Amino acid sequence: MKTLNNFPYHSALVLGLAKSGSAAAKALLQNGIYVRVNDMKANKEDEVVQELIKMGAEAVVGSHPLEVLNGMDLLVKNPGIPYDNPIVKEAMKRNIPIITEIELAYRLTESPIVGITGSNGKTTTTTLISDILNEDGQGVKVAGNIGIVATEIAQNLQENETLVLELSSFQLQGIIDFRPKIAVLLNIFEAHLDYHKTLENYIMSKCNIFSNQKETDYLVYNADDPILEREVKNAKAILVPFSVSKKVENGAYVEGNTVYFKGEKIMDRDKIVLVGEHNLENVLAAIAAAKLQGVDNSSIQQVLTTFTGVKHRLQFVTNMNGRQFYNDSKATNVLATQKALSSFEKPVILLAGGLDRGNEFNELEPYLNHVKAMVLFGETKEKLKALGQKLEIPSINIVENVEEAVEKAYQVSDEGDVILLSPACASWDQYRTFEERGDMFVQAVHRLM
Template sequence: MKYRDKRVLVCGMAKSGISAAKLLNRIGAKVTLQDMKKREEILEPQLLEGEGITLFLGANPDSIVLNQDLVVLSPGIPSDLPFILKAEAAGIPVISEIELAYSLTPCSVTAITGTNGKTTTTTLVGQIMKAVKPNTAVVGNIGISYSGEVERLTKNDWVVAEISSFQMEKAKNFSPYISAVLNISPDHLNRHKTMENYIAMKERVFEKQVKGDYCILNYSDEVCRKMADKTKAQVFFFSSKEPLAQGIYLDEDMIRLRWKGMEEDLISTHDLQILGVHNYENVMAAAAMAIAAKVPLDTIRNVLRRFRGVEHRIEYVATVDGVDYYNDSKGTNTDASIQAVLAMRKPIILIGGGYDKGGSFDEWTKLFRGRVKHLVLIGVTANQIKESAKKFGFTETSLCDTFEDAVDLCRKKAEEGDCVLLSPACASWGMFDNYEQRGDRFKEQVRGFIKK
């Protein structure tokens, strides 16, 4: 085993880091698990130590990094920290948790990245693949650690992985059989600094692919379309805006396929249970990946018809007093929230704002007039979004100090026939641990309205 008896420093004690440490420990590595949290902030550290894992807590690992044979980074750890640069300067390999798990994977991998739609598409591809390979592992940025799943896989199984730009920062040899880049828009610029760096991280998903592999790209996205010239894999385009001579495309309300001699109407959008052109793009991308994996078309159609979307992504919550409530807490950037606004079919009372990841809100706020009746803002970006909306003549705005106050205000502002949409266009950090917690709080509060 390639990691046996190696001294490995695993950085970060969230789900990925703990799973990576346990995996390495089980296969014979000498593992140190590091986190800046203090021991009293860690849940049951003695259990990890009981398994033979050394903990290094509450301090920068600069003093121990040169004693390691390998460093493994959780995705939340920036790759330009001084101790990481010190390790690399000393010739110590530094890899991501995704790279670690991939290096131990015995079967084919489908990897999905992009700015928006990753979780929906990954979930859908996972359901399609499980219809033909029940032991398929659906892992990665979707919230299931790749390292925690890899040991149960055989060569006849399949991995479907949602891949973030963070996870690609220290991916060295990651090379899926099928890759997909769904779309590109500004995101995480506080970490990647420039769009060029951000795009480069997305392109790593297909960087190591070879001629017999497949790369699924969005023809309607100019940045993605240009990626076709950068991959050795066979490109399979999907498009929501124009017909394709080869690929899968949206033609009014029909998704059509032209691929290697096949010419078929795949499915009508009226047969789908998810809303919006962005979701039709997710469906096309998922179908293209399944076709590349040689899944029968009838199997693909059956799963598409049943698919109800994912939690926290334009998720219908309830109707209260004639007002529909939708949870789009996963809308953590403007492009995702644009799609949510465009998907609504009723006047919108919109909750926005949160943590500032960098970037402009203008493309989002210019859509408000004629669609949004009232905008309720929270978090550090509230005033920035208010000023952006004002530039486009939208002034029906309120600021709230707490999330609970914002949801209560939406209920007061909404009238029968309206919808209330939580789609913040911002990360949740500072007010919540993650977007899931934010979405759960919204749903809990809305369901409380029913009981009153």
């Protein structure tokens, strides 16, 4: 098990005891750091709290007194806790460094790190990269925002293994020295402003992925994204662009029906199973990262001719009576739904709606020309209904939830249609997670069968 070398902190407050918080607390305790944990929703009898107390942690649960910062020289924050939280604000006032457990994971391993971030496509690209490296026989472990705590994985990595990390803006905002050998930056568009407050703050958090890179590292980036084209000028790393629209000499691109990396043919485009232009971007990013890792083209080809998508991200569910069902529950914002809709030319029955974050949906207008029906649910159903009426979509239906939406969608569909769950909203008004929402969709489809 790896240890924290040259760690300049002697005491740490771990704020929030979700999976990442408890893992961070354990790692710190195992390295001789004095740990105080604080969680509003926990109580002393909880199993995880009892375990940490037995390991030597001090537990303050059920409230958030500012006194928990007393005597602490580091704050390890759950990524989901915003920076306007009173304890976080007080820590900043006291000049106490604030990190997320991604920083700890970096300090706990000497293995190479491939880090992936972006507003959309992170999970698909992360999965593609890890699958390709595995196919090539390289040792690889996947963690981060994909659902596996990075700290736990980092401590137990073997010398010949690579750590592939999916990274959110929330995680990246809390770094100090974190430095991936290969950083992959897919795209940036306006998102999570309820957390970051401004677009510039959000951009800065995303670009933290390359802020500590050196001249011997690599930055794979989307050369079709104007924000990234501007921001990567500040990078010290070797720039490796990818583009679906133009030839890029030092990166991955498409020309005709052929995918290239630095002028070398990788494979024919029409043999790639994943649908959608946005997935082609993810594919090019994965190819670039894999080639930088020395992967053989046959391994890339094997994965890309068989990989049908990540669960809940434009996931093909089934073909029933000539209708194709797709689960895109991970489309929690407008851009993701734009990309899903642009993946199809067939008539679409769109299932959408969810948490109302105050935004409008006018950006969907150019992508709805082949939508023949909308089935809407959640807090935003009336906003989406108004958009559909404005565009004179023939069939607009309001239902209570995703399960009812599946039944109604089938009723209004015809042979040859695509029935697409792509909500354009977060799930938290009705479901705990987008995964739960997607699972409900898939189960409802199977009940129809």
